[in-house]
Structures are given as C-alpha cells and as structure tokens.
Amino acid sequence: MxxxxxxxxxxxxxxxxxxxxxxxxxxxxxxxxxxxxxxxxxxxxxxxxxxxxxxxxxxxxxxxxxxxxxxxxxxxxxxxxxxxxxxxxxxxxxxxxxxxxxxxxxxxxxxxxxxxxxxxxxxxxxxxxxxxxxxxxxxxxxxxxxxxxxxxxxxxxxxxxxxxxxxxxxxxxxxxxxxxxxxxxxxxxxxxxxxxxxxxxxxxxxxxIPNPSLFYQLITGSSISSALWNSTRTITNTINEYPLFSFTWGDLHAHVIxxxxxxxxxxxxxxxxxxxxxxxxxxxxxxxxxxxxxxxxxxxxxxxxxxxxxxxxxxxxxxxxxxxxxxxxxxxxxxxxxxxxxxxxxxxxxxxxxLTTSTGGIAIVRTPSDPFQFLLVNGWFIAIFLLFLLKDIRGRPYLLLVAVPFVLAGYTAAAIAAIPLIYFLAKKEHSVPDLLAIFGLALLILVELFYLKDNMGDTYFRMNTVFKCYVPAWIILGISSLSMIGAWLSRPGRVPVMPARKSTALAILVVGLLFVVPFLVPLDLNYGSRTLDGLAYLDSSHPGDAGGAAYLRNLTGNEILVEAVGGDYTYYSRISSFTGIPAVLGEPFHEDMWRGDTTGWYSTRPADVRSIYENPDQTVALMKKYNATLLYVGDEEKETYNVSLPSTGIERVYSGQGTDIYRLAE
Known part of the structure; x- marks a missing residue:
C-alpha cells in the first residue's frame, strides 16, 4: 500500500x-x-x-x-x-x-x-x-x-x-x-x-511502568530486548505480561484487546x-x-x-x-x-x-511461585501498599500472623500478598483505591492457590492461569496504587501547584519524548518497519508469497485452501493467515487446544494434505473431501513435500516468483 x-x-x-x-x-x-x-x-x-x-x-x-x-x-x-x-x-x-x-x-x-x-x-x-x-x-x-x-x-x-x-x-x-x-x-x-x-x-x-524484573534483568547483564522478554517469563513456567510489554510486543491477542x-x-x-x-x-x-x-x-x-x-x-x-x-x-x-x-x-x-469448547475444571497449585520471582513481578504494588499501611501495621502487628498459615503450607508468595490484604480489610472505612487493592490482592492469592486445568501439560500447568489473570491484576492494582500516590501528593503542602504554562510545556516535552522512544528502541526485531501495512515485509523476504497472497486476498466468495502443514509459531499456515481463506489445517497445536482430537483429525488431515501434494491420483479426490477449491504451491510446500500434481482436474490460475496457485476444475 x-x-x-x-x-x-x-x-x-x-x-x-x-x-x-x-x-x-x-x-x-x-x-x-x-x-x-x-x-x-x-x-x-x-x-x-x-x-x-x-x-x-x-x-x-x-x-x-x-x-x-x-x-x-x-x-x-x-x-x-x-x-x-x-x-x-x-x-x-x-x-x-x-x-x-x-x-x-x-x-x-x-x-x-x-x-x-x-x-x-x-x-x-x-x-x-x-x-x-x-x-x-x-x-x-x-x-x-x-x-x-x-x-x-x-x-x-x-x-x-x-x-x-x-x-x-x-x-x-x-x-x-x-x-x-x-x-x-x-x-x-x-x-x-x-x-x-x-x-x-x-x-x-x-x-x-515495567515490572521490577525488567530492571533486575538489566542489572544482571541482559540486553534491553532480552530483558523485556524475560521480564514476562519471570515466574517459572508461566507468562506474566504487563501492558507496556503487551502493547510494544504487538500481538493483537484477546488478553490485550x-x-x-x-x-x-x-x-x-x-x-x-x-x-x-x-x-x-x-x-x-x-x-x-x-x-x-x-x-x-x-x-x-x-x-x-x-x-x-x-x-x-x-x-x-x-x-x-x-x-x-x-x-x-x-x-x-x-x-x-x-x-x-x-x-x-x-x-x-x-x-x-x-459454544463447543470446555475447560478441565479447577485444581490446587502444588508448585506455587517462588516468592522472589513473585516480588519481581508484583513488587511495586506490594511496596506501595505496605508504605501506605505502615501506620496500621505498627498499630496492629498481630495481623501479620495471617501470613503464617500460607507460609506453613508452602505458599510464601500468597503470604506476601495476604499481609497488605488483611490490613486493607481491617480498615473501618474503605476508599475506592482500598477496595481495588483488596480485589487485586485477592486475585493474586487465588492464582497462587488454584489454577484452571487445560491441555498445556504438567510443566506449564498454570501458565494460562497466571498469564490471563496477571494482566487484570496489573490493571486493578495499578489504578489502586497510583491513585493512592496521587491522593498523597494532592494533600496540602506536598507538591505546589505548577503554573498552567509550565505544566503545559512539561506535558508537551514528556509526550514528545514518548513519541521518540519507539524509534530509539529496536522494536522491529529485524523485520520490516516504517509502514502500517503488516504484510509489506513479504515483498522482500518472501516475494513469491507476496504475490500469491495478494492474488488470493482479491478473491471473493467461499474458498477453501490447501497449503503446507507445519509447526505452530512458524512461517507455516501463513497463506490462510494472510488471506483469511480457510485451510484444510493450519497450526495443529492451536486447533488441538481449541477443539480436541475426538475425530482423529490430528493425524488424518496432515496425512491427507501430504497426499494431495505427493500423490497425484488422490489430489482431486482429497481436495473434494474437504471442499477445497484452491491448491497453493510455494517455497514452504516445495520444501515440505515432494510435489507431484495431476495433469487434469486442476488448473493453474496464478504463477509468479516461484509460486503457483491451482483451482479445482469444475
């Protein structure tokens, strides 16, 4: 474009x-x-x-x-x-x-x-x-x-x-x-x-604001890019994203939307x-x-x-x-x-x-978060809350005993969150930031104690639970703690009111610097940049797919595509991804997570796709089995299969830069 x-x-x-x-x-x-x-x-x-x-x-x-x-x-x-x-x-x-x-x-x-x-x-x-x-x-x-x-x-x-x-x-x-x-x-x-x-x-x-882990990563010698990534993988075998990372990483994913x-x-x-x-x-x-x-x-x-x-x-x-x-x-x-x-x-x-999907129910966490890792993720909020609760802690130190059962049961991270929680609960009057703190801290404790079962396996059993709960926790705790700071700063004598002209100039300076930062930090990861066209990089890195995808994106009506089946989080499934035209099978692991393998498709569909490319006697019949109308042959297909197509039953409708697209003959 x-x-x-x-x-x-x-x-x-x-x-x-x-x-x-x-x-x-x-x-x-x-x-x-x-x-x-x-x-x-x-x-x-x-x-x-x-x-x-x-x-x-x-x-x-x-x-x-x-x-x-x-x-x-x-x-x-x-x-x-x-x-x-x-x-x-x-x-x-x-x-x-x-x-x-x-x-x-x-x-x-x-x-x-x-x-x-x-x-x-x-x-x-x-x-x-x-x-x-x-x-x-x-x-x-x-x-x-x-x-x-x-x-x-x-x-x-x-x-x-x-x-x-x-x-x-x-x-x-x-x-x-x-x-x-x-x-x-x-x-x-x-x-x-x-x-x-x-x-x-x-x-x-x-x-x-990033989490404390980002600074820990930088202090211990990580580069900026690796520190940013590692800060979201701090708690072992989980994902603990926060808004700054999620927005700069750029996945248009459900948890960000x-x-x-x-x-x-x-x-x-x-x-x-x-x-x-x-x-x-x-x-x-x-x-x-x-x-x-x-x-x-x-x-x-x-x-x-x-x-x-x-x-x-x-x-x-x-x-x-x-x-x-x-x-x-x-x-x-x-x-x-x-x-x-x-x-x-x-x-x-x-x-x-x-809705046809389901979950595996709730289970108890047997290997909770390491307390140091927990603080590297949530430390800002815990520290702010404890500072504002210092007077209450001195007045009623016995409430600290609430942490003991958690520690004895092996849930030290939960004990850390329980301390400010009990003091907020013990207040006679609760402000809105107090209530938000209670909700957010309770969420952190629940995530330490329970998780939702899925099919991520024994190692990553609580990855999704931490992943999907920590973003809301960050938002709730962030609004709470930052509002507390704002209320404290607003008290008479704390911070003098800045003249309108100076505050406006300062705001313009800060906003201007924010607009410069994306050009200074290596966000593009060596892919294309300086455009809003998310597929522009194909012109130089995958010219065959650039032309093929452009041709397919201009098609209207109901189409079904055959393309190479490969691993998840790779360049495979790229044509269905670029065009939105359904493929016989895209990323298998994702589909297995969503719909399960009750009909045996996990083995059948990849085998059928291979036969479509490699066995010309079965190409047309198998395409009809899936109501496929288009057959895509690009670099990934040629590297994955010994491509051998029939001379009849399909017709080539596009060819360019080593990519061919065939349509099932009517």
Missing part, C-alpha cells in the same frame, strides 16, 4: 470511531454528566459490536449496524445537543485519546509486521471475519470448522470496524491496538478524575459505587445496562476476564446494597443492580448456545 492510502485508512478508521462515539455521547450526559464523553468511547465500541454481531448472526450485512448510530446522531443534531460551546469543554478527553492512539500507532509503524508470535493467528481471525462476517465466524485453520471453539469477539470488533471504514485487514491489524490503547487511556483518565482532585493522570502510568473493556467496567462500577444514591432510576438502568454489556462481552472477548470481573461486579453490588440497607432503602432501589448478571448472560445468549 502507498503511504497516501495508509493515511486515508487511518483517517477513515478514526472517522468511524469518532462518529460512533459522538452519536452515543449526548445520550449518556444526563446520568454520567462530565464523564459521558470519555465513557462513550468504549461504550460505543461495545454497542457497535453487539449490533454487528447480531447482524452476522442473522446473515445481514454488518454495515446495517451503523443505522441506529446514524438515527441517534440525527436525533441529537435535531435536538441541538451538539453545540460548539459544549464540545469545546471535552477537548481534554479527545486529546488523551488521540495522544495514546498516535503513540501506539507510532509503535506499530516501527513494528508493523504480521510475522511472529501470535500475530499469524490474530491476523488469520481478523482476515477471516472481514472476508465473511458471519456468526460463528469461519475458522481459517480448520476447513469446515468455525470459531465457536474460541473467544473471538475482539477480532470481530476490529474486523467490523475495518469493513465499515474500508480499511484492509493488513492495515486494520495495525490500527486495532492503537484504538485499544486510546480508548483504554481515556477511560483510565476518567477513573483518575473520579478518584483524584489533582494528579489525575497518574493512573495512566500503569501503561508505561480486552483491556479497554476491563477499564470501562472498572469505571462504571466505581461510578455506581460513588453516585448510586444521586442517580435517578433511568440513570441507574442506563449505567447498569452498560455494565451488563461490558460484563456480557467478556466471555466473547477474553473468557478469563469474566471469571475475575463477575465476582467483582457482584461484590460491588453487595457493597452498594449494604450501604442502602443501612440507610433503610428497600429492595426496589436495587433492582437495577440485581439485573446486571442475568442481563450480561442474556445479551449474548446465542454465543453460549453455540
């Missing part, structure tokens, strides 16, 4: 995102007041998502989902709800979104390639949805299968944004994470504004907790409806999140009800809260009816 077309893609994408947000924003003003503008970023995305999802379920064009937004926008125009005076008041929120969007866009510009880690999978799902936006979406790595074995809604969100904005998947891939970060940042800033009178920007640091939705739910719960008594019934229903939409989207975006945030939502509701009970309020005043969990299930009920 030319630079000009990429600029147009960014503009078109932002135009759609901004239109969705502005269309919804006035509808939230009455109940969310000054927070309506920032909340409408994430809320409009979720509303757009559910509308497009039901369009896909009903086999309607997803563009129909824009109609309610157009009508809403027209209604607010007619009612003159968009005035220049009102919109000027919201410039800070828009600026926060654009700064973080642009910052992440710069990172993707430096490191755009769809080329390693989970990027092949992420783009495969995105491209499949954009080729054929139906529910459930087609599985690009398992011909005849669908994505009802995986949580795919995050890819659906950005695939549909790509469709309505006219942005191709190879660029939409690199606009998605900037959108996630921009929306998440504006919501976190809203949380900071809710909790702090000054230093409202401090919670935003949760996106920038979900961040914008997590912080929206946190914002909504805090708002309900603080202002429940002042809200009218209509406002309560609206905010609880948004909370239900957010919570209900979690199983489809990143299922692990709902296991964390559903209990938190219930606990916040219990706290609100308890406060109301003490004031003599009746059950009628809590009906909206009680409705949130069932509404969260009902809004995406067809998803659960189609």
């Amino acid at each position: 030319t630079p000009e077309s990429q600029v147009l893609s960014v503009a078109s994408w932002l135009l759609v995102v901004t239109f969705l947000q502005l269309a919804l924003y006035p509808s939230l003003k009455k109940c969310l007041k000054q927070y309506a503008f920032p909340a409408s970023f994430a809320a409009s995305l979720l509303l757009f998502t559910i509308l497009t999802w039901y369009c896909g379920l009903a086999r309607f064009p997803v563009q129909f989902a824009l109609v309610p937004f157009v009508l809403l926008f027209a209604y607010h125009l007619y009612r003159r709800n968009y005035t220049w005076v009102e919109l000027k008041k919201e410039w800070r929120w828009e600026l926060i979104f654009l700064i973080f969007f642009s910052l992440m866009l710069t990172v993707r510009f430096v490191n755009p390639t769809i080329s390693y880690a989970e990027k092949f999978m992420d783009h495969a799902f995105l491209a499949s949805i954009m080729r054929n936006p139906v529910v459930p979406p087609l599985d690009p790595w398992f011909a005849g299968g669908t994505m009802d074995v995986y949580y795919y809604l995050g890819y659906w969100i950005f695939g549909c944004l790509g469709i309505v904005s006219g942005v191709p998947s190879n660029v939409a891939f690199n606009l998605s994470l900037p959108t996630v970060l921009g929306v998440a940042a504006v919501t976190v800033y809203a949380i900071g504004t809710l909790l702090l009178n000054r230093f409202r920007w401090l919670p935003l640091l949760l996106f920038f 979900s961040i914008f939705n997590q912080v929206l739910l946190i914002f909504l719960l805090i708002y309900l907790y603080k202002f429940w008594d002042t809200l009218e019934s209509r406002g309560r229903w609206l905010i609880c409806g948004l909370a239900a939409l957010s919570l209900g989207s979690m199983p489809l975006i990143n299922t692990w999140d709902v296991l964390i945030y559903a209990p938190i939502t219930v606990l916040v509701a219990v706290l609100i009800i308890w406060q109301g009970w003490k004031k003599g309020q009746g059950i009628s005043s809590w009906s909206q809260l009680i409705a949130v969990p069932p509404l969260a299930i009902i809004i995406y009920l067809p998803f659960y009816q189609m």
